[in-house]
Structures are given as C-alpha cells and as structure tokens.
Amino acid sequence: MLEPNADHRAAVAQAAGVAASRITLTVMLDEWAGADARRRAVADTVCALATGCASLAAAIAEGPLAGDLARTLSSGEAGEGQKALDVISNDIVIGALKAAPVAGVASEENDAPVLLDPTAPLLVAIDPLDGSSNIDTDISVGTIFAVFPRPEGADASEPSAFLQNGRDMLAAGYVVYGPHTAMMLTLGAGTWHFALDRAGLFRLVDAEVKVKEGAAEFAINMSNYHHWDVPVRDYVDDCLAGKKGPRERDFNMRWVASMVADAHRIFQRGGIYLYPGDGRKGYTHGRLRLLYEAFPVAFLMEQASGSATDGRGAILDLTADALHQRVPFIFGSRDEVARVSRYHLEPNGHGERSPLFARRGLFI
Numbered sequence: 406m407l408e409p410n411a412d413h414r415a416a417v418a419q420a421a422g423v424a425a426s427r428i429t430l431t432v433m434l435d436e437w438a439g440a441d442a443r444r445r446a447v448a449d450t451v452c453a454l455a456t457g458c459a460s461l462a463a464a465i466a467e468g469p470l471a472g473d474l475a476r477t478l479s480s481g482e483a484g485e486g487q488k489a490l491d492v493i494s495n496d497i498v499i500g501a502l503k504a505a506p507v508a509g510v511a512s513e514e515n516d517a518p519v520l521l522d523p524t525a526p527l528l529v530a531i532d533p534l535d536g537s538s539n540i541d542t543d544i545s546v547g548t549i550f551a552v553f554p555r556p557e558g559a560d561a562s563e564p565s566a567f568l569q570n571g572r573d574m575l576a577a578g579y580v581v582y583g584p585h586t587a588m589m590l591t592l593g594a595g596t597w598h599f600a601l602d603r604a605g606l607f608r609l610v611d612a613e614v615k616v617k618e619g620a621a622e623f624a625i626n627m628s629n630y631h632h633w634d635v636p637v638r639d640y641v642d643d644c645l646a647g648k649k650g651p652r653e654r655d656f657n658m659r660w661v662a663s664m665v666a667d668a669h670r671i672f673q674r675g676g677i678y679l680y681p682g683d684g685r686k687g688y689t690h691g692r693l694r695l696l697y698e699a700f701p702v703a704f705l706m707e708q709a710s711g712s713a714t715d716g717r718g719a720i721l722d723l724t725a726d727a728l729h730q731r732v733p734f735i736f737g738s739r740d741e742v743a744r745v746s747r748y749h750l751e752p753n754g755h756g757e758r759s760p761l762f763a764r765r766g767l768f769i
C-alpha cells in the first residue's frame with residue numbers, strides 16, 4: 406500500500422525548500438488571545454470550526470467510498486438544491502460549534518438561526534459547503550464562516566441578531582478542500598494561511614497574505630454574458646479584447662464554480678472574481694449570500710490588501726437586512742476591483758476608456 410510516511414513527507418518538504426514542521430493554528434490563536442476574554446471566545450470558536458472542518462476534510466477525502474455524497478435531497482431556487490454532503494457538512498460544523506461560546510448559527514442550510522448557548526457572546530454565519538455542484542466531480546469545495554458579536558440582549562434564535570454591518574465581524578475565514586486542505590483566516594489584523602497536515606492540525610503557511618496587483622486573470626461564469634448589465638459586459642469585453650483593446654494586454658479566464666477555490670487562487674496569484682446581478686429570474690442581486698459568503702471573503706480580502714465591492718461600494722460597509730440576502734459580489738486585486746467600480750460608477754465611457762471602445766447602453 407502507498408502510505409506516505411514521515412520520511413517521505415520530510416523528503417518532500419526538503420525538496421520543496423520548506424520547513425517540515427510549522428507553527429499550528431492553535432498556538433497562533435492562543436498567542437493572539439492572551440488574557441483577553443473576547444479574544445479567547447473568538448479563538449475557541451475558530452478552534453471549534455477548525456476541528457469540524459478537519460473532520461469534514463476527512464469525509465470529503467473518502468469521496469464515493471463514504472456513500473453517494475452528491476445525491477440531491479431537495480431542489481432549490483438558483484440551482485441550489487440540497488445535496489447529501491451539504492447536510493452532513495452542516496451537521497458537522499454545527500456539532501463542532503456546540504463546544505464553543507456561540508449563541509446561535511445562521512447557516513445556508515437552515516432557514517432560521519440554530520440556537521446553541523443563548524447567553525454565549527458570539528454568533529456564527531456559515532456556508533458549511535460551498536461549491537456543492539462540484540461534489541460528484543472531485544473538484545475543490547469549501548466551508549466559509551464569519552464570527553460576529555452577539556449584540557447586547559439579542560436573541561440568537563431571531564434573524565435580527567445577525568443583521569449586522571460587515572465591519573462588526575470579529576473573525577472570518579474559509580477552508581478549501583482541494584488536493585490539500587487549506588484555511589484562510591483573519592482576526593482583523595492581516596490574513597493567515599494554513600494547511601492541514603495528516604494528523605489533523607492546521608499549520609501556518611503564511612502570516613502575511615497579500616493579494617497581488619497587476620494580474621491579468623478574471624473569473625466569471627461567461628455563460629451568463631447576455632444576462633449581464635452594461636458595466637459588467639464592458640469590463641469583460643475590454644479584457645477579452647486583449648492586446649488590441651483598451652487594456653493593451655491579453656487576459657486569462659478561470660471559473661471553478663466553487664467561490665472558495667476561485668478566492669484561494671486569487672489569494673495566491675491575484676486577479677478578480679465577479680458574480681454580478683443579472684437578468685435571470687432570481688439573480689437580480691447575483692447568487693452569493695451576503696452574511697456567510699460575501700462578508701467573510703471581503704474581510705479576508707481587505708485584510709490581505711485586496712478589496713471587495715457590490716459595484717457601488719465596499720461589501721464590508723453593507724448592513725445585512727435578511728439572513729439569506731444575496732449581493733452582487735466582485736472581489737480580488739485592488740486595482741482590478743477599482744476598475745470594475747469605475748465602470749459601474751462612471752456611466753459615460755468609464756473614465757479613461759477610449760471612445761472607440763465605449764458601448765452605448767442603459768446604465769442600471
């Protein structure tokens with residue numbers, strides 16, 4: 406049987422030029438929390454989430470050997486039917502959060518908040534499994550989470566407790582279950598990158614993640630081109646025009662259809678992700694959910710010198726007005742996100758755009 410042993414791993418690490426042993430998430434969190442009670446609560450919550458995600462990684466790694474994880478249990482609007490693995494993921498992460506100081510959980514998989522310890526200081530918003538359309542194809546999926554304070558006196562079983570501003574978030578992160586399992590985490594002072602080892606520990610890869618500028622790579626589901634509004638079409642047209650267009654360089658395109666995997670690539674090499682609102686029924690505000698998809702990724706991005714917008718303003722300046730609210734979501738390298746914002750905010754020719762390339766159309 407091919408079972409990688411410690412020697413094998415050390416050899417790989419040596420060959421890759423990295424240290425074989427790295428500082429763990431638990432140690433980082435412990436150091437960060439110190440004697441501060443609020444920080445300690447956040448650290449315990451992130452630890453609980455990490456434990457849940459490590460078990461989930463093991464279940465996902467078994468694939469079809471763990472049963473038909475991709476079987477559809479119910480169909481939903483916007484192609485979001487619930488799959489078996491969605492439900493398993495939800496049970497695992499909520500089960501793990503029972504050990505943390507969390508009053509309630511707003512999950513993509515539950516219509517209403519799930520009440521845990523009503524007097525606890527924190528709330529968690531979570532997408533237990535992002536990219537569920539990819540389960541049966543062995544493509545990366547993920548978990549996305551946001552940690553909020555429980556407002557004074559708020560009842561965590563009520564959606565209103567969760568309807569907070571993006572800048573109220575205390576911590577946010579995601580775990581991507583790819584060829585290796587990785588976590589991106591922010592506690593509000595930078596973005597940290599970890600990888601899961603075979604013993605189930607998240608080990609530090611980079612404590613100063615920075616999203617590069619100047620990348621020529623965009624991610625969008627091109628099949629929706631004819632449903633987009635003018636600013637988004639103009640932006641993509643300009644990228645597609647390549648060297649002969651206003652951008653004067655060729656662009657590459659990627660679309661994993663697991664937002665976490667697209668985000669993870671952008672953290673590694675820059676670029677931009679767009680899921681705008683479009684003309685299809687149910688897609689006026691795009692597809693992604695504000696509380697547990699856009700907020701956490703926007704927080705991670707801003708803490709890594711990237712940015713995130715709905716086309717009009719920073720995602721983190723929004724205040725949620727419904728638990729499962731959708732939002733047009735554009736994030737990535739700061740220069741590209743700023744450019745897309747200009748296309749939205751400057752209807753007549755997008756600032757520096759040459760009239761040769763200007764499209765006439767209705768500004769939304």
Ligand SMILES: O=P(O)(O)OC[C@H]1O[C@](O)(COP(=O)(O)O)[C@@H](O)[C@@H]1O
Binds near residue numbers: 484513534626662665
């Ligand atoms: O199939 P589409 O419309 O391109 O949508 C893909 C997008 O939908 C999502 O999968 C939504 O996440 P869920 O799997 O949690 O519903 C994003 O991760 C992804 O970018």
Ligand SMILES: [Mg+2]
Binds near residue numbers: 534535536664698
């Ligand atoms: Mg999702």
Ligand SMILES: [Mg+2]
Binds near residue numbers: 513534535537
């Ligand atoms: Mg999901």
